[in-house]
Amino acid sequence: MSVLDVKDLTIHIGDTKSPAHAVDSVSLHIERGEVVALVGESGSGKTLTGLAIAGLLDPPLRRVGGEITLLGEDLSALPERQLRRRRGDRLAMVFQDPMATLNPVLRIETQLVETIRAHRNVGRSAARDEALAMLDEVGITFPAQRLRAYPHELSGGMRQRVAIAAALINQPALLIADEPTTALDVTLQAQILALIDQYRRDHGTAVLWITHDLGVAAGFADRVLVMYAGQIVESGPCARVLHAPAHPYTAALLGAIPGSVPPGTPLATLPGQPPSLSPPPEGCRFRARCPRAEAACIAAPPQVAAGEARTVRCFFPLVTPP
Amino acid sequence: MNEPLFHARNISQSYILANGWRQRRSTLQALDDVSLALHAGEAVGIVGESGSGKSTLARIIAGLLPPTAGERFWQGQRLPDGPRDGIQMVFQDAASALNPRARVAELIAEAPRIHGLITGDESDFVATQLSRVGLDPQLAQRYPHQLSGGQRARVGIARALAVKPQLLVCDEAVAALDVLIQAQILNLLQQLRRELGLTLLFISHDLGVVRHLCERVVVMHHGRIVETAAAGQLVGLPQASLSRS
Amino acid sequence: MSRRGWFSLILLAALLLAALLAPWLASQNPYDLATLDILDARLPPGSAALDHGGTYWLGTDAQGRDMLSAMLYGLRISLTVGVLSTLLALTAGVVLGLLAAWHGRWVDALIMRVVDIQLSFPAILLALVLLALTGPGVSKIVLALLAAQWAYYARTARSAALVECQKDYVAAARLLRLPTWRILLRHVLPNCLPTLLTVAALQLAAAISLEATLSFLGLGLPVTEPSLGLLIANGFQYLLSGRYWISVFPGLLLVVVLTSCNLLADALRQRADPREAGR
Amino acid sequence: ADLRIGLAADVSSLDPHFVNIAPNIALSSHLFESLTSVDANGKLQPGLATSWKAVDPTTWEFKLRRGVKFHDGSELTADDVVFSLDRPATLTNSPGPFTSYTKPIVAKQVVDRYTVRLKTATPYGPLPLDVNSIFIVSKKAAQNATPEDFNSGKALIGTGPFKFASFKRGEAIELVRNPQYWGEKPAWDKVTFRILTSDAPRLAALLAGDVDAIENVPTADIARLKANPKFVLAQRASWRTLFWQLDQWRDNSPYVTDKAGKPLAKNPLKDVRVRQAISKAINRDALVERTLEGLAIPAGNIVSPGILGNAKALKPEAYDPEGAKKLLAAAGYPDGFALTLHGPNNRYINDEQVVQTVAQLLTRVGIQAKVETLPLSAYFGKARAGDYSVALLGWGSLAGDFALRSLVGTPNPDTGWGSWNWGRYSNPKVDQLVAASLASVEPQEREKLAEQAATQALKDYAVIPLYHQYASWGLKKGIKFTPRVDEFSFAWQFKPE
Amino acid sequence: MSGFMIRRLIQALLVLLTMSALVFVAVFAIGDPLALLVDPQADRHDIARVRAGLGLDQPWWVQYARFVGAMAHGDLGRSFVHGEPAIRLVLERMPATLELAVAALLIALLVGVPLGLWVGLQPRSWSARLIDALSLLGFSLPTFWVGMMFIMLFGVWLGWLPTGGRGETTLWLGIPLSIGSLDGWRHLLLPALTLALFKCSLLLRLTASATREALRQDYVRFARARGLHPARIVFVHVFKNILIPIVTVSGLEFGSLIAFAVVTETVFAWPGMGKLLIEAIGQLDRPVVVAYLLVTVTLFVTINLVVDLLYALLDPRVRLRSRP
Numbered sequence A: 001m002s003v004l005d006v007k008d009l010t011i012h013i014g015d016t017k018s019p020a021h022a023v024d025s026v027s028l029h030i031e032r033g034e035v036v037a038l039v040g041e042s043g044s045g046k047t048l049t050g051l052a053i054a055g056l057l058d059p060p061l062r063r064v065g066g067e068i069t070l071l072g073e074d075l076s077a078l079p080e081r082q083l084r085r086r087r088g089d090r091l092a093m094v095f096q097d098p099m100a101t102l103n104p105v106l107r108i109e110t111q112l113v114e115t116i117r118a119h120r121n122v123g124r125s126a127a128r129d130e131a132l133a134m135l136d137e138v139g140i141t142f143p144a145q146r147l148r149a150y151p152h153e154l155s156g157g158m159r160q161r162v163a164i165a166a167a168l169i170n171q172p173a174l175l176i177a178d179e180p181t182t183a184l185d186v187t188l189q190a191q192i193l194a195l196i197d198q199y200r201r202d203h204g205t206a207v208l209w210i211t212h213d214l215g216v217a218a219g220f221a222d223r224v225l226v227m228y229a230g231q232i233v234e235s236g237p238c239a240r241v242l243h244a245p246a247h248p249y250t251a252a253l254l255g256a257i258p259g260s261v262p263p264g265t266p267l268a269t270l271p272g273q274p275p276s277l278s279p280p281p282e283g284c285r286f287r288a289r290c291p292r293a294e295a296a297c298i299a300a301p302p303q304v305a306a307g308e309a310r311t312v313r314c315f316f317p318l319v320t321p322p
Numbered sequence B: 001m002n003e004p005l006f007h008a009r010n011i012s013q014s015y016i017l018a019n020g021w022r023q024r025r026s027t028l029q030a031l032d033d034v035s036l037a038l039h040a041g042e043a044v045g046i047v048g049e050s051g052s053g054k055s056t057l058a059r060i061i062a063g064l065l066p067p068t069a070g071e072r073f074w075q076g077q078r079l080p081d082g083p084r085d086g087i088q089m090v091f092q093d094a095a096s097a098l099n100p101r102a103r104v105a106e107l108i109a110e111a112p113r114i115h116g117l118i119t120g121d122e123s124d125f126v127a128t129q130l131s132r133v134g135l136d137p138q139l140a141q142r143y144p145h146q147l148s149g150g151q152r153a154r155v156g157i158a159r160a161l162a163v164k165p166q167l168l169v170c171d172e173a174v175a176a177l178d179v180l181i182q183a184q185i186l187n188l189l190q191q192l193r194r195e196l197g198l199t200l201l202f203i204s205h206d207l208g209v210v211r212h213l214c215e216r217v218v219v220m221h222h223g224r225i226v227e228t229a230a231a232g233q234l235v236g237l238p239q240a241s242l243s244r245s
Numbered sequence C: 001m002s003r004r005g006w007f008s009l010i011l012l013a014a015l016l017l018a019a020l021l022a023p024w025l026a027s028q029n030p031y032d033l034a035t036l037d038i039l040d041a042r043l044p045p046g047s048a049a050l051d052h053g054g055t056y057w058l059g060t061d062a063q064g065r066d067m068l069s070a071m072l073y074g075l076r077i078s079l080t081v082g083v084l085s086t087l088l089a090l091t092a093g094v095v096l097g098l099l100a101a102w103h104g105r106w107v108d109a110l111i112m113r114v115v116d117i118q119l120s121f122p123a124i125l126l127a128l129v130l131l132a133l134t135g136p137g138v139s140k141i142v143l144a145l146l147a148a149q150w151a152y153y154a155r156t157a158r159s160a161a162l163v164e165c166q167k168d169y170v171a172a173a174r175l176l177r178l179p180t181w182r183i184l185l186r187h188v189l190p191n192c193l194p195t196l197l198t199v200a201a202l203q204l205a206a207a208i209s210l211e212a213t214l215s216f217l218g219l220g221l222p223v224t225e226p227s228l229g230l231l232i233a234n235g236f237q238y239l240l241s242g243r244y245w246i247s248v249f250p251g252l253l254l255v256v257v258l259t260s261c262n263l264l265a266d267a268l269r270q271r272a273d274p275r276e277a278g279r
Numbered sequence D: 001a002d003l004r005i006g007l008a009a010d011v012s013s014l015d016p017h018f019v020n021i022a023p024n025i026a027l028s029s030h031l032f033e034s035l036t037s038v039d040a041n042g043k044l045q046p047g048l049a050t051s052w053k054a055v056d057p058t059t060w061e062f063k064l065r066r067g068v069k070f071h072d073g074s075e076l077t078a079d080d081v082v083f084s085l086d087r088p089a090t091l092t093n094s095p096g097p098f099t100s101y102t103k104p105i106v107a108k109q110v111v112d113r114y115t116v117r118l119k120t121a122t123p124y125g126p127l128p129l130d131v132n133s134i135f136i137v138s139k140k141a142a143q144n145a146t147p148e149d150f151n152s153g154k155a156l157i158g159t160g161p162f163k164f165a166s167f168k169r170g171e172a173i174e175l176v177r178n179p180q181y182w183g184e185k186p187a188w189d190k191v192t193f194r195i196l197t198s199d200a201p202r203l204a205a206l207l208a209g210d211v212d213a214i215e216n217v218p219t220a221d222i223a224r225l226k227a228n229p230k231f232v233l234a235q236r237a238s239w240r241t242l243f244w245q246l247d248q249w250r251d252n253s254p255y256v257t258d259k260a261g262k263p264l265a266k267n268p269l270k271d272v273r274v275r276q277a278i279s280k281a282i283n284r285d286a287l288v289e290r291t292l293e294g295l296a297i298p299a300g301n302i303v304s305p306g307i308l309g310n311a312k313a314l315k316p317e318a319y320d321p322e323g324a325k326k327l328l329a330a331a332g333y334p335d336g337f338a339l340t341l342h343g344p345n346n347r348y349i350n351d352e353q354v355v356q357t358v359a360q361l362l363t364r365v366g367i368q369a370k371v372e373t374l375p376l377s378a379y380f381g382k383a384r385a386g387d388y389s390v391a392l393l394g395w396g397s398l399a400g401d402f403a404l405r406s407l408v409g410t411p412n413p414d415t416g417w418g419s420w421n422w423g424r425y426s427n428p429k430v431d432q433l434v435a436a437s438l439a440s441v442e443p444q445e446r447e448k449l450a451e452q453a454a455t456q457a458l459k460d461y462a463v464i465p466l467y468h469q470y471a472s473w474g475l476k477k478g479i480k481f482t483p484r485v486d487e488f489s490f491a492w493q494f495k496p497e
Numbered sequence E: 001m002s003g004f005m006i007r008r009l010i011q012a013l014l015v016l017l018t019m020s021a022l023v024f025v026a027v028f029a030i031g032d033p034l035a036l037l038v039d040p041q042a043d044r045h046d047i048a049r050v051r052a053g054l055g056l057d058q059p060w061w062v063q064y065a066r067f068v069g070a071m072a073h074g075d076l077g078r079s080f081v082h083g084e085p086a087i088r089l090v091l092e093r094m095p096a097t098l099e100l101a102v103a104a105l106l107i108a109l110l111v112g113v114p115l116g117l118w119v120g121l122q123p124r125s126w127s128a129r130l131i132d133a134l135s136l137l138g139f140s141l142p143t144f145w146v147g148m149m150f151i152m153l154f155g156v157w158l159g160w161l162p163t164g165g166r167g168e169t170t171l172w173l174g175i176p177l178s179i180g181s182l183d184g185w186r187h188l189l190l191p192a193l194t195l196a197l198f199k200c201s202l203l204l205r206l207t208a209s210a211t212r213e214a215l216r217q218d219y220v221r222f223a224r225a226r227g228l229h230p231a232r233i234v235f236v237h238v239f240k241n242i243l244i245p246i247v248t249v250s251g252l253e254f255g256s257l258i259a260f261a262v263v264t265e266t267v268f269a270w271p272g273m274g275k276l277l278i279e280a281i282g283q284l285d286r287p288v289v290v291a292y293l294l295v296t297v298t299l300f301v302t303i304n305l306v307v308d309l310l311y312a313l314l315d316p317r318v319r320l321r322s323r324p
């Protein structure tokens, strides 16, 4: 059984008359201990997908369809009260900006302890001990002092560690990490990645890693999902997808990375911009920028298998199905 | 060796921090005795972790920030404080680097007009500048918020080039962009270097980008230059994220 | 802009227009003593005039002034005072604020200390003392309001300008070697304007209200040229005696004016803050 | 029973000799008395002195009432009187000292325990009236007492019908009945004066039952109060007369111009015909009826009817706009001219309105009048400095010759004559008559001289009288009040019905 | 800290000196107190004597120098009109004004903050829209006009509450206060409400927008992502954050409450400092005007200081430099 199983998740933005179809029929699943990377350029709907799974969409964002199953339980049918019990317990989420995710006027201790006590009937001092252990586990030195500190007294990297500690403190089955390393410099990025990787190994946590950095996905994820304009255009095991992309968009992303060509030579680029999604264009959403587009692309391409454990949403994939 | 185009000598910069309640003042040494020479037509990259002083150095070179100590030379001449003709800069956050209340045409033409660099028709001038950075001249009447991120970055470059600089300082000019757009900009800079013989100082924390664009790389750490090397042979920088790919 | 914003803008425009056209809209020039007749004093709304057969739709005051005309002219004065003092204070504040933000160091310190001192002393008390000194008059009250309010603008302009000056487009403008005045006026100022306008709309209401309050305390305008505030004050003594119209009607008009200013300020603020736009 | 009275003005000090302003005098009158007293009609009556006479032209002898006890139980003696008459001159930091009343007295003589003689340098008729303003304090209590001692009640020992209970400055003063009072004992056990300086709240306090009586009922509310069966109104013409002072000394008066605002060749106000025209242009009946809502009577005199010096022959000027225009034409101003009327805006009943109405009326006869009103604080100073051309003044006096001395006497800073003669009218004949009147110790003769002086001055239009102001009190039903000409609200004159 | 305090104190001193000098000149220019106070019959000698007695015979700068000299010894002079030390007169009236201002602030806080929280949390509900509209109205009604309407409505027509004055007071630590008795409360209610109305609207709007702002912050989203109870999110996470602007603004507005008490006190015949000031200006009682200003400036400076300290207490991030 997967830890998370999402089927046909669809999210609209704005009024019912002319909504933007920001996320369209996204399906994904994550197994225990697996890291799945969700990549794509800015605005492709990655964050919305993550928020929808955690049940954190607020107006004007609306989930208009799809099923979300966490550990066999259908979250989409749960009332908010029940959903709240799952959040921070079985399912946790961390966000991009470590400056903003912690409440600036509450001590670290308060924020950790309240997370424990929101879900488990634990005494204050027991919760505090757990918090201390957790800080230690995420690699914070002098955890006892840090507990008394306010967020602004910590460095960016430490803050992100604390946020991760708060997310993991109830041992969730699933961690949704929405670009938690983007705001940090390279050294810190690597440390955080290593930290989560270690935790996953120790506890078997499933991780949905949202990022726009293919490099991160490459080094860290088991599987990768590539999103474009609200749709998943390609999925598959990380190594294979990045090595031999099936979708032209994935190929373009890889070709644009400096280092993919000799220094001084031009990088591959794509013309144009992603389409507006209100309403989304007919047919293949990548059509307008696609070097391989043909007349047939006027129809919406189905998601098809492209080799073992791989899918692609394209009539003319770069990798032919076996 | 011939005279460098630009030379910064023994630059130091310290910031005064007023800290907290007790108003304890401490100083932060952002740059410590940094010297850097740029030869005409050269592309030099600066890399370093966050807070290592890259932006501070860039601003001092551009003349936006008077250094606490040290001197700048332009073709051997000592430069007074303040900006100077011939040095321009492209900023990291293109959105904040463009006045949101000015149309693209005004953004590009304002300074050349004041400095008397426009000989013919102003709209032709703007069109030429826009085409040079690969933008549709139709965009001239738009406001910055009506442009995409990549377009904004290009307008920023076009504006800098419109006053015919010899040295272009790019402070993380591509850091906030998606890879696809980043690639466009990198290509554009390559092309401009070739065509205009521009000298480029390119600051980034992404070693891959610098390696792609520059011949020479300077590594900064804690306000000092710790290493200077040809782009291909760099070793000193901890490069966690890229090392695994 | 939101519906409320448009509504307030239209209302304010209508009020301004009414004030501008007062000489043509009003049946009487209430400031011209020759047109007043003491025998028509304190007539209730809808009364006919004694000799010239007109109707006083909103009644008359203690001098036999047609209330409707007086209110139109009063609106004119209130708005003039409000707008004039706001404009002057805005200009003064903006100049000083920009200067402080741009120059920094001792100029900033000096200007801001004066602002602090000014702000640590409430506007009403300052205006009170100043007016007691200068005596009544439109120009004097404008001056008093200017003195009382410039500091708000200076502070707002400075902090807005500081934010803008941090932005890279100012650095870019410096690199392009644009003249300082041009950077300040063409680049920095327009970007501070949303904030400043919001404050201005708010302060406009405050200025009008302050003028009314000072007039109420007997320190505002000359009696023969009553503003709305003075009309209210003059009618105050008739409130308890049932001749409500002398005070209540101008009061309602004042409330409408102030509400629309505040509504506008609200709308401007929401516009300036895109995250609020959805509300 | 208790009585609560709403006062219109604040009492600044309880020291009866500190500042010579009406609210303080009103309050002190409850606690202290003077040698003479003044009845509701302004007539001099015995006070602490039972009788007085001029034993020679420069010596007045006062016989003290026997057995009068101070609040502390000690007896009133001639020593207390002399002490009290000496005290005003010793208060150096008093801004408005009572010394002008004690100044004519050059010597004081204790004849016996109950007799005092006061000497003046020259014959001086109004002395008995002057000493009415000097309250007699207990020497024992007031010796070395500071104003603070009075305000705290420590030195507040008088002979009056009430005793001090408490003083909350700016808020309320409480008095209790003096059971040992020698005269008619007041009907109230306790009297509370509430300070309610704003008109509307004062009236509201009466209507809401927070006080039993108020003074200075706002004109606007007279009608309503009259119509309300739960309240009664007490009214009478008071001593205060309002009139215009006109600049008669400058050739170029600052606020008189032609209609285009340019200076005139000469000052039209110097021409008696112009002054008369102004007087004729004023419709006093309409002014009184409409602007003052009936709360005044048109005036042709400087002092109110019934007060010494009121010449009955002088009638209010009739409203005659045509006559005014003719006079203006005759004086050389057929098209009129422009002037500014100045007045206070917080001193007299509807003062600001009155100025406006007069401006309205003058405009109708071709004198284009502008209006400028100021708070009292700024107004009096400027007016006394001669800054204005036409200025409104109200004057309350219990003797015509007194009033004339200040208002139309030729100004002389050394003697204090003409100190309020803002227009600097000067007529030796008037001066002479006033001086004679003041010097006469014979009441009939004094009255005759005073009337003659007034008649002469008004014939010259030295000032233009407008009206005699009414004073009104609002009372809860069940309380009676004898209104006083001097506008004072004395608690003992309120009686339960 | 101490540097900050010292700077504040120097600033306060500067305000005091500037203000008192200004007032000195101003009151001089308005008029001559003797023209108001001296008896009509007084002759030149009388006037000269009085002038000398009050020290008014000197040029203003000499008077000012004397005043500053005396002030250094804690003596602010005697009221011309009352003959008592001016400072005592002002301090005597201060409790009434402070009580009024505090009551108004409490009303504004107790009404404005909860309503603002509601409006911020539920901006789309009709009740929030109604409250929002009403608050705008409350924002626009001039104080004196509201006072008049209150008097008319509650005092005269309905007769529920007294129309003015302070009513019964009881002594608390030697300070007469209204809140000790029912009668006192009845007198306090209307003026306090009048004074509070504007601040109430202000705080309501401030709270609402701060709440909206806070709700948009990532930390709220993170709190939700951790499954915290909504009540905890609102009353701990959001509230602790919005408390900062509320406290700051309340403190600063407290100063303006005292200033606007001038108007309210005039309308309601409330025997506070404001009324004293108006009267003193009317009587050209310079020592009292100066003393009033000195006392209020001192008060404001103290308030600002307290606000800064509170601010630092509430917001761990704070850097105690001068507020922007």
Ligand SMILES: Nc1ncnc2c1ncn2[C@@H]1O[C@H](COP(=O)(O)OP(=O)(O)OP(=O)(O)O)[C@@H](O)[C@H]1O
Pocket (backbone or CB within 6 Å): A013, A022, A040, A041, A042, A043, A044, A045, A046, A047, A048, A049, A059, A060, A061, A212
């Ligand atoms: N609260 C919102 N209101 C309106 N539109 C929104 C909102 N949140 C997201 N969107 C829009 O939905 C689309 C998808 O947004 P999303 O945040 O999921 O992108 P993303 O892939 O996470 O991009 P990035 O890499 O920049 O974080 C974008 O076009 C965005 O503008």
Ligand SMILES: Nc1ncnc2c1ncn2[C@@H]1O[C@H](COP(=O)(O)OP(=O)(O)OP(=O)(O)O)[C@@H](O)[C@H]1O
Pocket (backbone or CB within 6 Å): B015, B016, B017, B028, B030, B048, B049, B050, B051, B052, B053, B054, B055, B056, B057, B205
């Ligand atoms: N205006 C300033 N006041 C105080 N300290 C500053 C200021 N600007 C920069 N610093 C400090 O100076 C040091 C160098 O900053 P700088 O911005 O040059 O680093 P950087 O290498 O550009 O970092 P990044 O990669 O994050 O942009 C940092 O520690 C920074 O905190």
Ligand SMILES: [Mg+2]
Pocket (backbone or CB within 6 Å): A046, A047, A048, A178
């Ligand atoms: Mg995102």
Ligand SMILES: [Mg+2]
Pocket (backbone or CB within 6 Å): B054, B055, B056, B172
């Ligand atoms: Mg930088």
